[in-house]
Amino acid sequence: MHVDLYEKIWMYAAGAIIVVFLASMGYTTLGRAMQPPSHVETIDPASVRTDEEFGSPGVTIHEDGSATVVIQAFMFAFLPFEIRVPRGRDVTFRMTSPDVIHGFQIVQTNGNTMVVPGYVSQFTTRFDTPGEYLIVCNEYCGVGHHVMSATLIVEDAPGTEGASAGEESSAAAAESSDGADGSTVATEGDR
Amino acid sequence: MIHSRKLTLANFWVAIGAFAVASGMAFMQSLSRANLDLPFRTASVYYMSVTAHGVLMALVFTTFFIMGFGYVVAERALDRPIVSRRIAWGSWWVALIGTGMAAAVILWGRATVLYTFYPPLQAHPLFYIGAALLVVGSWGWCWVMARTWMAWRRENAGARTPLPVHGMLATIIVWVLATIGVAAEVLILLIPWSLGIVDTVDPLLARTLFWWFGHPLVYFWVLPAYVIWYTITPRIAGGKLFSDPLARLAFVMLLLLSTPVGFHHQLVDPGVQAGWKLFHTFNTQLILFPSFVTAFTVIASFEIAGRMKGARGLLNWLEELPWGDPAFSSVALAMLMFAVGGFGGAINAAYGMNAMVHNTAWIQGHFHLTVGTAVALTFMGTSYYLMPRLTGRELELSLLARIQPYLWFGGMLLFSIANHLTGLAGMPRRVYDASYGGSEIAQQWVAGTGISAVGGILLFISAACYVAVMLGTGLAGRRIDPEPIEFAEPLQGENGKAAILDRFGLWFVVAAILVIAAYAWPIAEHLRMERFGSPGFAPF
Numbered sequence: 001m002h003v004d005l006y007e008k009i010w011m012y013a014a015g016a017i018i019v020v021f022l023a024s025m026g027y028t029t030l031g032r033a034m035q036p037p038s039h040v041e042t043i044d045p046a047s048v049r050t051d052e053e054f055g056s057p058g059v060t061i062h063e064d065g066s067a068t069v070v071i072q073a074f075m076f077a078f079l080p081f082e083i084r085v086p087r088g089r090d091v092t093f094r095m096t097s098p099d100v101i102h103g104f105q106i107v108q109t110n111g112n113t114m115v116v117p118g119y120v121s122q123f124t125t126r127f128d129t130p131g132e133y134l135i136v137c138n139e140y141c142g143v144g145h146h147v148m149s150a151t152l153i154v155e156d157a158p159g160t161e162g163a164s165a166g167e168e169s170s171a172a173a174a175e176s177s178d179g180a181d182g183s184t185v186a187t188e189g190d191r
Numbered sequence: 192m193i194h195s196r197k198l199t200l201a202n203f204w205v206a207i208g209a210f211a212v213a214s215g216m217a218f219m220q221s222l223s224r225a226n227l228d229l230p231f232r233t234a235s236v237y238y239m240s241v242t243a244h245g246v247l248m249a250l251v252f253t254t255f256f257i258m259g260f261g262y263v264v265a266e267r268a269l270d271r272p273i274v275s276r277r278i279a280w281g282s283w284w285v286a287l288i289g290t291g292m293a294a295a296v297i298l299w300g301r302a303t304v305l306y307t308f309y310p311p312l313q314a315h316p317l318f319y320i321g322a323a324l325l326v327v328g329s330w331g332w333c334w335v336m337a338r339t340w341m342a343w344r345r346e347n348a349g350a351r352t353p354l355p356v357h358g359m360l361a362t363i364i365v366w367v368l369a370t371i372g373v374a375a376e377v378l379i380l381l382i383p384w385s386l387g388i389v390d391t392v393d394p395l396l397a398r399t400l401f402w403w404f405g406h407p408l409v410y411f412w413v414l415p416a417y418v419i420w421y422t423i424t425p426r427i428a429g430g431k432l433f434s435d436p437l438a439r440l441a442f443v444m445l446l447l448l449s450t451p452v453g454f455h456h457q458l459v460d461p462g463v464q465a466g467w468k469l470f471h472t473f474n475t476q477l478i479l480f481p482s483f484v485t486a487f488t489v490i491a492s493f494e495i496a497g498r499m500k501g502a503r504g505l506l507n508w509l510e511e512l513p514w515g516d517p518a519f520s521s522v523a524l525a526m527l528m529f530a531v532g533g534f535g536g537a538i539n540a541a542y543g544m545n546a547m548v549h550n551t552a553w554i555q556g557h558f559h560l561t562v563g564t565a566v567a568l569t570f571m572g573t574s575y576y577l578m579p580r581l582t583g584r585e586l587e588l589s590l591l592a593r594i595q596p597y598l599w600f601g602g603m604l605l606f607s608i609a610n611h612l613t614g615l616a617g618m619p620r621r622v623y624d625a626s627y628g629g630s631e632i633a634q635q636w637v638a639g640t641g642i643s644a645v646g647g648i649l650l651f652i653s654a655a656c657y658v659a660v661m662l663g664t665g666l667a668g669r670r671i672d673p674e675p676i677e678f679a680e681p682l683q684g685e686n687g688k689a690a691i692l693d694r695f696g697l698w699f700v701v702a703a704i705l706v707i708a709a710y711a712w713p714i715a716e717h718l719r720m721e722r723f724g725s726p727g728f729a730p731f
Contacts, residue, residue, distance in 0.1 A: 001436045001689040007487050014483035021476050025542045029469070034543035036458045038465040044723040075730050100311050100728050101394055103550050107617030107632055110546040113459045116395050117311060118723045121461040134632040138550035138619035140241075140305050142312070142730025143234045146622040149630070 037113040037123035045117035048072060048098035059083060065157055071095035073102040073115040076144030078135060083150060085127065086157035092124040103138030106152055114139060127154040193676070194272035195262055196581050198279055200665075202259030203574065203581075205287055206252045207661050210567075212294075213247035214654035216240040221647025223623065224640045237623040238303045238731055245306030246297060249408075249562060250325065251290050256570045257415045258283070258332045261359050263577060264418065265336055267676050268353040269343040273335055282331025289324025292317045303731035305621065307401060308381075310392045313727025316385040323377050326370050333363045352693050354438055355678055358418035361442040364699050366411045368450050368706055372403025384727065391724025395462045396717060402453035403710055410449035410478075412562050416525070416569040417441065420489045424522045425679035427576065428512050430496025433488045435681035439692040441481035441488075447702050448478045451709030455540040459549050462720075467713045468542065474709070475540040482533055489526065495682065521572025521596035525565045528603060532560030535611070552639075553614025555621075556607045564603050568596060571657050578661065580676050584668025591656040598656065602649030605642050613639035 003011070028034040048054045049072075057070045057079045066089050072079040073095055085091045095104060095115050102115040113121045127133075137148035193199060219240050223232060265273055273279060295317070296302040302314035308322075340356060352360070376397050384392045421438045425431060432438065454471035457463055497508020513519045535557040538544055548554065579586050586592055618625055618636040625640060627633040691697075 001440075002683065003437065004434065004491075007434065007437065007484075007491070010487045011480075011484060014480055017483075018476050018479055021479075021537055021541070022473065025472065025476075025544075028543040032543075035465055036468060036542065036546055037461065038463060038468060039461050040464060040720070042462070042720060042722055045725050046723070075728070100725075100730070101309050101398075103619070105550065105617065105619060110543075112546040112549050114457075114461065116398070116461055117725045118393065119395055119462040134617070134627060134630050136617075136619050136622075136627065139309075140238065140312075140621045142728070143238060143303075144730070145238070146234070146624045147628075149627050 034110075037121055039120060039122035041120040041122070042118055043096055043120055045096070045098050048096055048117075053094070054096055059085060061086065061157075066090040066092070068092045068094065071104070073097045073104060073137065073148075075099050075142050076137070076148040078104070078137075078148065078150035081150045082153065083135070084153045084155060087130045087154050088126060088128055089157060090124055090126055092122065094120060094122045096120050100141045101139050102141050102148065103136075105136050105138040107134040107136060109133065112138070130154045130156060193263060193266050193581060195266060195276055195279065198276060198283065199259045199262045200581055201280075201283055202255045202262070203578070204665070205283075205290070206255035206259065206570075207574070207658065209247040209251035209255065209290070210654070211658045213244045213252065214651055214658070216244035216247070217647060217654075218651040220244065221644045221651065224647065225644035226624075226640070234623040235300060235303065235731060238305070238621075239297065239300055241621055242303050242305050243294070243297045246293060246322075248567070249306055249412075250322070251294075253412045253562070253566065253570075254286070254325065254329055256574075257362065257411070258286075258329065260415055260419075260570075260573070260577075261332060261336050261362070263581070263676065264355045264359050265339045268355045268678060269339065271339070271343055271346070273339045274342050275335060275338065278331055279335045282328045282335070284328075285331065286325045286328025289321040289326075289328060291321070292324070293321030296321070300731070301729075307405070309401070310381060310384070310394050310397050311725035311728050312731075313385055313729050316382060319377050319381045319385055323374070323382070326374060326377075329366065330370070333367055336360070336363055351690075353678070354432070354435055354681075355418050355422040357439055357693065358414055358421065358442045360695050361446040361698075362411060362414040362418075364446050364695065364702060365407050365414060365449050368702055369404045369407035369411060371706075372400045372453075372710075373405075376400035376404070391726055393722050393724050395460065396714075396722075398457060398460065399453070399463070399710075399714065399717070402456040403450065403706075404453075405456060406453050407449040409562065410445050412566040414442065414445055416566045417445075417485055419569055419573050420485065420522060420526065421492075422678045423573065423576065424489070424519060425492035425496060426677055427516060427519045428493050428496035430492050430494075430499055430679070432679040432681045433491035433495060434683070436689040436692065437484055437488050439689060441484050443692050443698055444481040445478065446698055447705060448474055448481075450702065451705045452478065452540075453709075454713075455545070458540075458542065458545040462717070463713070464716075471709065472540055472542045474705075476537065479533065479537060482529075486526070486530060492679065492682075493523070515593055517592045517596050518572045518576035520593075521568045521575070521599075524596050524600040525568040525572070528560045528568075528600070528607075529565035531607075532557060532565060536561065548614055550620055551614035552610040552618045552620050552636075552643075556610030556614055559603060559610070560607050564599065564607075568599055571599075572596060574657075574661060577676065578664050579668070579671065580673045582665055582668065583670060583673045584664055585671045586660065587663030587668045588656075588660045592660045595653050595656040595660070598649055598653035602646045602651075602653055604646070606646030606650060609639045609641075609643035609646060613643070 057072045060068045097115045097117045105112045133152040135150040296315040302318035304312045304314045383389045452475040455475045497511040500511040502508035502511045613636045
């Protein structure tokens, strides 16, 4: 098959671009542990509201300073609707839905997951910029979809106050890993 | 000559009708984006209109246009009538009745589930049955097209399959493999569930089957557009096709790679293991290659056209191209936007980066460049070329036809850039109102949504021009002796060495193996898990 010389050069260049794309993905995946949330765990959606964990959603701060946030996403709100997490610590989000599919997006970060009834979504991340973040549902879930939101407040953990003053504008691509399932999201806290 | 003119036109008219209704829906959404307080503006009407716009544009306009175009290509390029016109008409009726059923329940407000219809959102059963009939009708079209090609091959032993038919056969294979996924979803899971025969459905299994279909659906739209770019537009421009074998290579690569990629739409789904997402991501990046090849070959073909008209300099061949002919300008502008859309697509499918844009306004900014311009504008331009040739009537309101592609381009530029930017700033897609109770962060999106509303209004004017030209031509165009439909000749003649690219049986088998490799294991793994189904909800 005859291929024109210029087109041949173009095809090699196109191949090189694709290799660069794949390499950059390999680097962010392996080198910076930036992986989309891919947790595999099931739950009966009918039992969510009475479930020991999801029936009483909220934030738990662990001894090492890290936090676990348990969230119920339902038509048309998140519970809890105000979430306070410590700055600079691992924060693990766990959530599910008792009704339809929702989305969970921490606006202007890469904290973004689908919330599918029957399944538990989970990811671990870290916020380096304190402040108030907007959480929105980003999957159409019915007539009240556009009001489904919550607030995330990142604050200095007790005992670390003042220690980090002056770093507030630092762009942050936190690296952390959740050994259990590798579902780690690096959050860009800079906005 | 075209033997089945009536059949072809019947398909085109349904496509144009669906386009007109869907454009009206888009206009309402634009006004919504501009935050105007209009009496009919409510959340339920908004979400209903998003559903109608998506279904009518993405599924009905495209499918009917492609079916009509397929018959034109088969009869003209193979120079014989299609086999079994009765089945072709039957397919048209089945698809039309299905479309009517689905459209009726959508407009009735009983199927506001968006064009992705993710359960456990539950639509009226007629929505799913209608959608299934549309797909069944398209299968009839596939059968007629494939049988026509086989009959031609028997009559022309040893002859090379003409390039436009090659591209349409690739389209058919993509479509058959893709629709297995959605047929399984709708027939096995959703119809029994919506009728109350079973109580629950597994939403994640349904999503997986939907995206088995949802991404190759994109290539089902793009492949016929590529057929037009390779085989019709260079001829309209007055040139020749730069390379016939590379066009065939692009068609075969798209045929192989368009299905085993669906998980890149589910990158942030729970319940799907990271490894499968990575595998599909890898395949997705490979599909960029045939599009890169297409960009070179088609632009080189345009350069040939400019040079044949006497251009000598480095870039002045561009000036020689027929920019005033909407059949050309629409394709050239569509290609320009597709280049941008293609890079955006590489970002969407980039394993880690996807989380920054997933389900944000960026996504609608993206696919209005690809399907909304590369495909839709190409189809509109092609109807300016085909309608006079099929109806035997002169293009009416031809001034409107000449400005329409530029209006579309300008409107889409505003709409798409604004949506890409607001999406990066975190605005979710498909929201009736993006103010979030006066949230300070949401305030940053207001300028962008305003610009996208202006873009949407320009697009609506452009769409109205298109529909007016079509109706004017069909109803009142001056009777003329139609010119023939002609395909571009290759620059170097057909090259026998790449005959393997014509072995559709082989490529079908390889593509099927890739689909099995991409889906059999993850679905089997999924079915082995302890899973809990969901009852239906209709919160609309």
